[in-house]
Amino acid sequence: FGEIATILDATNASQRLAYIADACLQAALKFCGRNEGSMVTQSNRIDDVAIIGLGGLGAGELHYASDLDIIATHADDADHAQVERVISSTMKMLSDLTEDGIAYKVDIRLRPGGVAGALAYSLSSWCDVLGNLEAWHGLALPRARCAAGDKGLGEVFVRRTWDALVNEFQSERCVGELLHLWKRIRDEHAPSPGVIDPKHTLGGLADIQFGATLLQLKHANQHEELRMSNYIQAITTAVNLGLISQSSAKEILQAYVIARRVKNAITLLKSPPITRVAITDDVFPLLAMMITGCHDADTATQKFHDRWRKAMESSHAVIESMCQKCLGGSSLCHFEK
Numbered sequence: 001f002g003e004i005a006t007i008l009d010a011t012n013a014s015q016r017l018a019y020i021a022d023a024c025l026q027a028a029l030k031f032c033g034r035n036e037g038s039m040v041t042q043s044n045r046i047d048d049v050a051i052i053g054l055g056g057l058g059a060g061e062l063h064y065a066s067d068l069d070i071i072a073t074h075a076d077d078a079d080h081a082q083v084e085r086v087i088s089s090t091m092k093m094l095s096d097l098t099e100d101g102i103a104y105k106v107d108i109r110l111r112p113g114g115v116a117g118a119l120a121y122s123l124s125s126w127c128d129v130l131g132n133l134e135a136w137h138g139l140a141l142p143r144a145r146c147a148a149g150d151k152g153l154g155e156v157f158v159r160r161t162w163d164a165l166v167n168e169f170q171s172e173r174c175v176g177e178l179l180h181l182w183k184r185i186r187d188e189h190a191p192s193p194g195v196i197d198p199k200h201t202l203g204g205l206a207d208i209q210f211g212a213t214l215l216q217l218k219h220a221n222q223h224e225e226l227r228m229s230n231y232i233q234a235i236t237t238a239v240n241l242g243l244i245s246q247s248s249a250k251e252i253l254q255a256y257v258i259a260r261r262v263k264n265a266i267t268l269l270k271s272p273p274i275t276r277v278a279i280t281d282d283v284f285p286l287l288a289m290m291i292t293g294c295h296d297a298d299t300a301t302q303k304f305h306d307r308w309r310k311a312m313e314s315s316h317a318v319i320e321s322m323c324q325k326c327l328g329g330s331s332l333c334h335f336e337k
Helices: 010-036 055-059 080-095 123-130 135-143 151-168 172-189 205-219 231-240 246-269 284-292 297-326 332-336
Strands: 049-054 068-074 120-122 145-149
Touching (some): 049 080, 135 151, 205 231, 246 297
Parallel strands (some): 068 120
Antiparallel strands (some): 049 068
């Protein structure tokens, strides 16, 4: 792995893992489309169907054990039953167990209706969904990105999704519902004392994503350049637009880098992969040495604790301040009551 050999940093490693997933989805979709006989053109293109990445896939930040969160769309005049067969076959190809293991676990729970929902939506039926947005859509759908298939169709899907999101989440009621949902998620997943959780620690990956998403939903009506699936790039864009300071973005990005490195590293430390690690765990000193570059376990552990605490506390403070500005000066705590 390039990251372990220090050839790649954590962010580039995560992006390249997402590119690999895109390529696998594209290859599987083409193979399954050919089996249907009419979905792949003579020029080897896939028309009228697109796979949309959500979650880490959509944001372009996978780790070594990531699931692929997807939803599919198709042109209004496409054969819906045929598209669903192809999408089902594509998912099966990637997730079936072979003698070499599986390629990816494919997760469809982020789509409307969850596992009971449709595998694919025509553009028209998707617009019906967008007319009835719920709070969780505000967290999930900003990460939408065309990962495979008809890129033009996928871009239309994403553009219409952003139009609906920006329109819906301008009201204080919708933002309040979004914040209540986030508070519940944060409380449910809060790590215990002595546990390193790169995603759910205050100031960690989920906190950063939420702060960036709220910033996007607040300002993307006036600044279309904020309509993007990669929330780290959105933070950088917000700096260029004067919406947040360069120093604030630096605090967030420093926390993101260490949290992403920890996230990627801990998935390799145990089998099956873990998502959080206790400081009493026998693999924790190894994690500390991987992150700090120190070869002495005690020194590495102390340096890791200091670096982790400072980064997470600084990030959380900046995100709280950033969210207050999005809320017109109100603290997040105001919406948590």
